[in-house]
Amino acid sequence: MSEAKMKEAAKEKLKESSDPLEKLRNFCLSEGYCGLLRLGKVFRVMDKDRSWTLSKEELSNGVAKFGLDFSEADINKLFSAFEKDGQSGINYEEFLEALRPSMNEPRKKAVEAVFKHLDKTGDGIVSVEDLKGVYSAKKHPKVVKGEATEEELLKKFLNMFESNSSMDGKVTKQEFLDYYSSLSKNLDDDEYFVSVVNMSWGL
Structure with missing residues (x-):
């Protein structure tokens, strides 16, 4: 779905x-x-x-x-x-x-593992600085052409996990779980959900 x-x-x-x-x-x-x-x-x-x-x-x-x-x-x-x-x-x-739509333990563990992987500073928040330790947007066409900075693109990426009313480029664990709990509702197979989450983040 x-x-x-x-x-x-x-x-x-x-x-x-x-x-x-x-x-x-x-x-x-x-x-x-x-x-x-x-x-x-x-x-x-x-x-x-x-x-x-x-x-x-x-x-x-x-x-x-x-x-x-x-x-x-x-x-x-x-x-x-x-x-x-x-x-x-x-x-x-x-x-x-x-x-929150319920996620069973395997699904929740997969999402929490990704968040832990992203949260390089261990402060419970994923920020642009955390993402820089995982991803590089330096070769993105917009960055290469000078149309956007790497930081702007990473912040835009993080905005996907935030509400439109408050986009500060900082994603909490709760926000991360909220986003994936809705996605989880659309995927019936546990193994497929876990693979989608892991592949999305290169794990």
Whole structure:
């Protein structure tokens, strides 16, 4: 299944979904491989005090900003499913984890191995500097012609794993997993998925 077909299938499921978590998951998938990334960015921007939690009001505002019109009952159901002690709000990383299409252990290990390979500094972020240690774009036609710098091309490459609302040329492990979890949904065979991931990165 291509990304376009996945988006169409998710749009159809969205019409049939009654559970708010399922609605949100299908809405993310209907946005393509980067849908979940975009929602994660929305939540992280709202988390101004870096507490990794969202209040019910912040959750409601975040979902609305993402483009979904949820009823108060939908928000209450979502919030109560993840809120633990009645006062601290919900941990949105756990929330995003629940939304993410599941990858089994072999697939997740393959993606994590690639990220570790790319993260040369071991700081949990893949940057342009990390990529320079793995790839060289010096012979790219645009670089040779002086139309672009190597750094610009590598940053553009990293942008593929980020949401359109926040492209800083830095990809976290979570963003990397979010991207591949959507891709994983389109590939039924584990061995094929792992080979696609490894071949894409020359492993």
